Amino acid sequence: MTLIDGNHPGWASRPGPFSAVRRRYADACDNGGVEPAEDPVQSVAEAVDLNATLVRTALEATGDEQALAALEAVLDLSLLERELIEDGARRRTLALLQVQEALSKLRVVDEVAKIVDRATRELVESCGFDRAVLFRVHEGRMVMESAYFGADTEGADKMVAFAQSVAPPLDHMLLETQMIRRHAPAIVRDARNDPRVNRPIVDFSLTHSYVAAPVMPTGKVIGFLHADRLYSGRTVDEIDRDTVWAFAEGFGYAFERTVLLERMRRQQEEVRRALASADEAARALQDADLELRKVEPVERSPATRSLAEANSRMQAILTRREVEVLRLMAAGRTNQQIADELVISAGTVKCHVKRVLRKLHATNRAEAASTYVRMGGSHPG
Template sequence: MSAAHDTPDPLDAPDPDTMPTLDGHPGWGSRPAKESEAMRRYRDTFRDSDVDPTDDPMAVVSEAIDTKANLVRDALEARGDERALKALEAVLDLCALERELIEDGARRRTFALLQVQEALSKLRSVDDVAAIVDRAPRELVESCGFDRAVLFRVHEGRMVMESAYFGEDRDGAEKMVRFAQAVAPPLDHMLLETQMIRRHAPAIVRDARNDPRVNRPIVDFSQTHSYVAAPVMPTGKVIGFLHADRLYSGRTVDEIDRDTVWAFAEGFGYAYERTVLLERMRRLNAEVRQALASADEAARALQDADLDLRKIEPVERSPAARSLAEVQTRVMTMLTRREVEVLRLMAAGRTNQQIAEELVISPGTVKSHVKRVLRKLNATNRAEAASAYVRLASVPEPAGPASHNQPSCL
């Protein structure tokens, strides 16, 4: 799902420092709140009055309006100006309506915050990456009150839909995912999501049928009229997007909906990162246990081996030890001497800067070496590469030419 407002680009209009959050304060929640122009005007207006600084500003202003209105009403009644009295009453009714809308918005924001907290608390119990990816859109719908929600991931410059939840319409959600994956729109400069990547901010689309920034095939297939979207960026880099709408209820989404999805997307990003780390730790733990079991098997094989009275003791390796040695030889053949040094320091917990200082090379060169090491070892991160090095370092290399796997320092 991806809408135009009265202005061509809603993301260009507001300043993030003054955007309302779920608690009604300025900012997206990541910056200290500043005193607004309205609060400064309030203090100036009632500076010479006996207003208690701890009083609710809304209540103080409302009481002042009623007081001034009574004075005007008395003056108009004294003059017998019925037309002006009706106009005054209409203005007062509008003021009362404005106050009700403001109070209603504050209640909605508070309730939305509670809904987001409830949704995120459910995600904390999920310890499987595939499960939490499927669960996120569902919680946006069931806990936060939206009608439909989808989750995209950013992959090779494209938006790839990972999951969708349309309430009872499971068939519709599955069709949406299949269609969106077939389309997989590129993140070009005209797309709304590209703006969110650049600005790290959510967006609201009020007229999806006519907004030039949306992906037209996905919007037409989803039949959405308006929707809100927020980036998922647990480490500061946008890795996906959450979209939500209110198609079934027929209501146009608003700023509170936008802020709700934004708050949920931020919490979901952290929950997803935690789940990924737990899964990687479990996998690493299994690899360590397997390595220990192999080492134990090799030790038992040596311990149980028969003695033979001869000058040279033949070296017999267990199948596990031979397998590890073969892996070590194959991997070390792929790495240059410098890459082996970088891998050794990575396994010791050194940062790129520390490696650069120790090897007297630039951090950029270190970064290039790290990328090549991860690629050659088929490792997704430094931890997996370090684990591979620890396993390999525990097995002695087979005899052979010393310079066989040391072609170049770069």
Template sequence: MTVTTPTDCLPVTALVDGNHPGWASKAPPVSAVSRRYDEACRSGIVERADDPIRAVADTVDAQATLVREALEALGDEKALAALEAVLDLSLLERQLIEDSARRRTLALLRVQEGLSKLRGIDEVAKIVDRAPRELVESCGFDRAVLFRVHEGKMVMESAYFGDDVDGAEKMIAFAQSVAPPLDHMLLQTQMIRRHAPEIVRDARNDPRVNRPIIDFSLTRSYVAAPVMPTGRVIGFLHADRLYSGRTVDEIDRDTVWAFAEGFGYAFERTVLMERMRRQHADVRAALATAEQAAQALQDADLELRKVEPAERSPASRRPAEVESRVHEMLTRREAEVLRLMADGRTNQQIADELVITPGTVKSHVKRVLRKLHASNRAEAASIYARLAARPDPS
């Protein structure tokens, strides 16, 4: 006998109040199972109750008692044994359904708990590092990793393996050295195309996985979900239960999917906040420069003589003029890197400022040096300073 979940057993009368004519059109669609439950109640087979599963279970027990008594009267031992087996299996089915419902409810609460912690983070680097940790600590997984999609490859950004800090660091280093491309054999390609999570129950033999990473991590089964806050997949979250020895299931898959969706929105919010802070700092710096220039004009001495147009000092020049000259030779991103180089920033500081990886910064620095014909960073900074000091041709 098939026993349905509580949400599928809601009677029509629980959905629509017949005293209000406008509510019927707004009620959610009634499932076939709900209609069957209503019919059983109207026919008197089942006594209607607030808990449909319990009502059906009680009816099954009552009917089974009648059948048992009849079989005992007939002395049919085999039929009695078969009846008891059916009743045991029916009870087990109900228990499994109730256990699954409890697990899903608890998983949803844990996802919300983890996401609430992420929403309080206001730095991109921190939220990227924290996401796998919250997936483990809040949602009950053993290990979790976060990949980003970059130039057609999977680049591992962070990992959390509980107390195995060294293992997580080694995993990141290895995965970054491999940086598997998103070719047609990878599971991630399917997730990008379908915008949906995936479950791998046998990672050792599944042809869709990246073999080097699976072998290095000793993963037996895992779940993965795309991170796509704007509709475009920008990364993936993976989680497994290696230490407990459990094979992941559909509830684990749906848990990671819900967490990945919430993390995507939290990440987008953090990025926007960080960009706004940088923009605010740039505006304040520009206003301070303008105020200094206005003050210099106000404080300048007056002389009764013909005054030739004077060069503006580098400090009073608008940043936009310098940037326009730099952009004649460099791309927008390269110009940003050059400006930060001239301020004495390290590659890591530039990466944090522009929300890119240190490796990407190195590539930009190499192109800047080549285009400016500079042999080192100091020479490039000097060229930038000369551009800033050069008078505007207009």
């Protein structure tokens, strides 16, 4: 028995013996946008029981045993369908709770390497799968990053090593390529014969059925999560597919958050190091020893030093005016010419000349001029 959609246009007003039941079911499904007055499935179940009683009574009155047997078979099938629906609803509710629990554990992980390993583990331990693997998309290939097989850690390590050595390309026939294009999960019920799977990886993993979902936190597929139930021997179904899909979506956001946090920590550390270096330099300037001394003189050239030394020696022997007279004497000026240039009398020049000769121990003007040149005096020209 298949329940008819109570929201189908005109369904509740369709004529027939069950029009009242249809109306009740429609009202239960759509109660003016507020919480339904009663459970739609329960309302149909009660209507089935009620009408089955009426039919049974009528058939018993006619004594039609075959019709009664057929009625009981229909009722058994109806009961089985109801149990399957309720079981599916319970499984979906439990799966949602498991996904929420798994993602809550991922939110506290603050390192990229750890959250990659933790994802497959939580898909198994929290969501009830037997095995899980995580691929990343890299340069058009599928590269397995982590695997969790419960207690079989050696098998998980071997699976990662083998898958990384294969690194299948994302060609047009691969299941994962379809997931990239459709942005949707997939289910493989017969992995041994499905042409969309990567044959080497499937053969190595020994899986017979699995579900897969893309990881796409920013709208771009960056990886895939796969899960199966190999150890329990169960074939995966749509609820398993939807569970992995919900987990993959939440994991994508958790992974993006962890990447951003790790980048921020690295940037903060770089800023911290830069500030510490600047602070150390400032403290070094602040704590530097002070010396009470004059600033060192600027280094002078050899020619400048020689001229300064010559001037010092002449100034130690002669007065400033005598140096000027000696300079003009060396230039060949007469006493009158010196007097005119220095604006002094010729007699005063004669006296300066006598003192210059005496101080330089020179017998004549030529010796005095020679001494002036040797001491570094420049010829005025």
